[in-house]
Amino acid sequence: MRYICSVCGFVYDEAEGIPGEFEPGTKWEDIDENWVCPICGASKSEFYPEEEKAQEDKAEPKKSLVEDEDMKELSAVEVAALCENLARGCEKQYKAEEAELFAKMAKHFKDGLTAAKEDTSFAKLLELVDEDLNSGLVNAEEISKEKADRGALRALTWSGKVSRILKSLLSRYESVGDEMLKDTRVYVCTVCGFVYVGNDLPDLCPVCKVANWKFEEIRGDK
Amino acid sequence: MGEKYAVRNLRLCTKDCLCLYVCPTGATDTENSVIDVEKCIGCGDCADACPSAAISMVPKVYPDQQVKDEAVIIALRKLVRSKGKQELIAKGLDGRLAKAFARSNSIMAEDLIREAGYMLPQSDNGLAFLKGLTQDSDLDESVKEMAQKLIEKLNPGGGKATKKYRCQMCGYLHEGELTEDFTCPNCFQPASVFV
Numbered sequence: 371m372r373y374i375c376s377v378c379g380f381v382y383d384e385a386e387g388i389p390g391e392f393e394p395g396t397k398w399e400d401i402d403e404n405w406v407c408p409i410c411g412a413s414k415s416e417f418y419p420e421e422e423k424a425q426e427d428k429a430e431p432k433k434s435l436v437e438d439e440d441m442k443e444l445s446a447v448e449v450a451a452l453c454e455n456l457a458r459g460c461e462k463q464y465k466a467e468e469a470e471l472f473a474k475m476a477k478h479f480k481d482g483l484t485a486a487k488e489d490t491s492f493a494k495l496l497e498l499v500d501e502d503l504n505s506g507l508v509n510a511e512e513i514s515k516e517k518a519d520r521g522a523l524r525a526l527t528w529s530g531k532v533s534r535i536l537k538s539l540l541s542r543y544e545s546v547g548d549e550m551l552k553d554t555r556v557y558v559c560t561v562c563g564f565v566y567v568g569n570d571l572p573d574l575c576p577v578c579k580v581a582n583w584k585f586e587e588i589r590g591d592k
Numbered sequence: 593m594g595e596k597y598a599v600r601n602l603r604l605c606t607k608d609c610l611c612l613y614v615c616p617t618g619a620t621d622t623e624n625s626v627i628d629v630e631k632c633i634g635c636g637d638c639a640d641a642c643p644s645a646a647i648s649m650v651p652k653v654y655p656d657q658q659v660k661d662e663a664v665i666i667a668l669r670k671l672v673r674s675k676g677k678q679e680l681i682a683k684g685l686d687g688r689l690a691k692a693f694a695r696s697n698s699i700m701a702e703d704l705i706r707e708a709g710y711m712l713p714q715s716d717n718g719l720a721f722l723k724g725l726t727q728d729s730d731l732d733e734s735v736k737e738m739a740q741k742l743i744e745k746l747n748p749g750g751g752k753a754t755k756k757y758r759c760q761m762c763g764y765l766h767e768g769e770l771t772e773d774f775t776c777p778n779c780f781q782p783a784s785v786f787v
Contacts, residue, residue: 441666444721447676448669451701452721456713458702463650464599468713468745471738475725478735485680492685495693498678506674510667517661522668525707529671529700536693543689556688563699565692588692 372420373398377531377538378410378576382417404545406538410576411568413538450479496540499533507533528562531577535565556588595765596634596649598627604646611638611647617777620647633764633778652767657715660708668708675701714746722746757786 373382382401387394388408392401398417405414444452457472507530514522543550550567557566562578571582600611602625611620611627619631620638627638627647639647675697682694709717725731725739757766762779766786774783 441669444669445673445676447680447701448672448705449725451672451676451698451705452710454698455702455706455710456718459706459711459713459718463654463713465713465745468742471742471745472713475735475738478732483680485677485684489677489681490684491681492690495678495681495685498674498681502671502674506667506671510664510671513661513663513667517664519661519664519707521658522660522664522707525668525703526671529675529704532696532700536696539689548687551688556692558692558695558699560699562703563696565696567689567692586695588688588695590688590691 371398373417374420375407375410375412376416376418377412377534378407380407380409381420404542406542409572410535410564411538411566412535413541415541416534416538446479446483450476450483453479492540492543496537496544499537499540502533503530503537528577532563532565535577539565539567557585558588560584560586595652596636597629597632597652598634598636598638598647599650600625600627601646601648604644606644606646608643610641610643614638614641631777635778654712654714657709657711657717665708668704672701672705672708675704713742719743719747760785760787 371384373384374380375382382388382398384397385394387396391408398419401414403414406412407416453472453476457469457476460466460469460472507526511523511526511530514526553569554567555569555571557571558564559566559575559578559580561580561584562575564575564577566572566585571585573582574580575582575584598611598619600620605625614637615621616635616637617631617633619628619633622628634649634652636649639649679694679697679701682690682697685693710721712718722739722743726736726743728736755768755770757770758764759766759776759779759781761781762776764776764778766774766776770783770786772783774786775781776785
C-alpha cells in the first residue's frame with residue numbers, strides 16, 4: 371500500500387519503506403503516530419491511502435450562504451488584510467510610495483484590533499483551523515468549483531494545505547510543548563504562509579513551490 | 593509597444609550589462625541600477641537580451657479587475673475573517689511558533705481577499721474601497737488623507753483618458769500633450785509624423 375501526504379504529495383510506499391528510517395515492508399499501522407512527513411512536517415493523520423481521494427473531499431459541505439447580513443460591509447479584519455494585500459500589489463508593480471501608504475494603513479487597522487482574552491490560547495487556534503478545514507474551506511471550494519473560478523480555487527488549495535500544516539503543528543505542540551522547538555528553526559513561506567519547523571528547509575515550498583529564499587526565518591522567543 | 597516600460601529586478605540581475613548595449617535611448621544605463629522610466633520607450637530589447645531574465649516589461653495601464661461571482665466573494669471573505677481572527681489570537685501568544693502562526697494567517701488572509709475581487713490596487717474595486725475610507729467618519733484623519741493620496745496616485749486625472757499619439761515611422765506611442773518641437777525618442781522623427 372502507498373500513502374500520500376495531503377500537504378506536499380510525498381508518497382510513503384510500504385514496500386520500499388524509507389532508507390535509513392523504515393525497513394522495506396514496514397506497515398503503515400506500525401509507524402509511530404508522532405511520525406511526521408519527512409518533506410513538509412505534516413502529521414501522519416494528514417496522509418491518505420492512494421486509492422482513496424484526498425480527505426478534503428470526505429467532509430460534508432454545508433452550503434449556507436450569501437444573504438448574510440453581517441457580510442454586507444468589510445469588517446475591520448478584512449480592511450486590514452485588504453490594505454496589506456494592496457500594499458503587496460503595489461510592490462509588485464514597483465510602486466514603492468503607494469505600497470508604503472497601504473502598509474501604513476494596514477498597520478493602523480491591525481494595531482486597532484485585539485483578540486478576545488478568553489480566545490487567546492493555542493487550543494482556540496486549533497479549534498478555529500479545524501473549523502476552517504471542516505466547513506469554511508469546503509464550502510468555498512464547492513462554490514468556486516461550481517462557478518469555475520480557478521483563481522479562487524488556487525488560493526483555497528494553498529490555504530487548505532497551509533491550514534493542514536498549522537493543524538499538524540498545533541496538535542504536535544499540544545502534546546510535546548516547547549520541546550518541539552528546541553534547537554529547531556522556524557520558517558514561514560512569505561508567498562503562501564506555509565510554516566516549516568525543522569532544520570532542513572526544502573528547496574521549494576511544499577505548498578506553493580516557490581524557491582526557499584522566499585522563506586522568512588522566525589527568530590527570538592518573544 | 594509604447595504602453596510598456598522596462599523594470600529591472602535587482603535580486604536577479606547578474607550584471608552582464610547586455611541591456612546597456614541594446615538600449616536605443618540609454619534608459620538602462622543609470623548610476624543607481626533603476627531603469628529610467630522617462631527615457632524608456634518600451635521596446636523590450638533589454639528584456640530579450642538579458643541573460644538572467646532580470647528585466648520585465650510592465651504595462652503602463654493594467655486591465656480591469658476580472659469579474660467575480662458574489663457567492664465566491666462571500667465564501668472567501670468568511671475565510672478571511674477566520675484567518676484574520678487567528679492572526680490576532682496568535683499575536684497575543686508567546687513564542688516563535690505563535691509568531692509564525694500570526695504571519696502565516698496574515699499571508700493567507702491577504703491571498704484570499706485578493707481573490708475576492710481585489711487583484712489590482714488601481715481597479716474600480718480598489719478605488720471604490722479607498723473612496724469608502726475617505727468618507728468613513730469614524731476613521732482617523734491621517735488614514736483618510738492616506739486613502740485620498742492613494743486615489744490621486746493610482747488614478748491620476750480621475751480616470752480621464754490621456755491623449756495618445758503614435759509615431760508612424762516606428763510605432764512609438766507618446767502619451768500626453770504633443771508639442772510642435774517634440775521628436776520621437778525612438779527614431780527622432782518630428783512631431784508631424786505622429787498621428
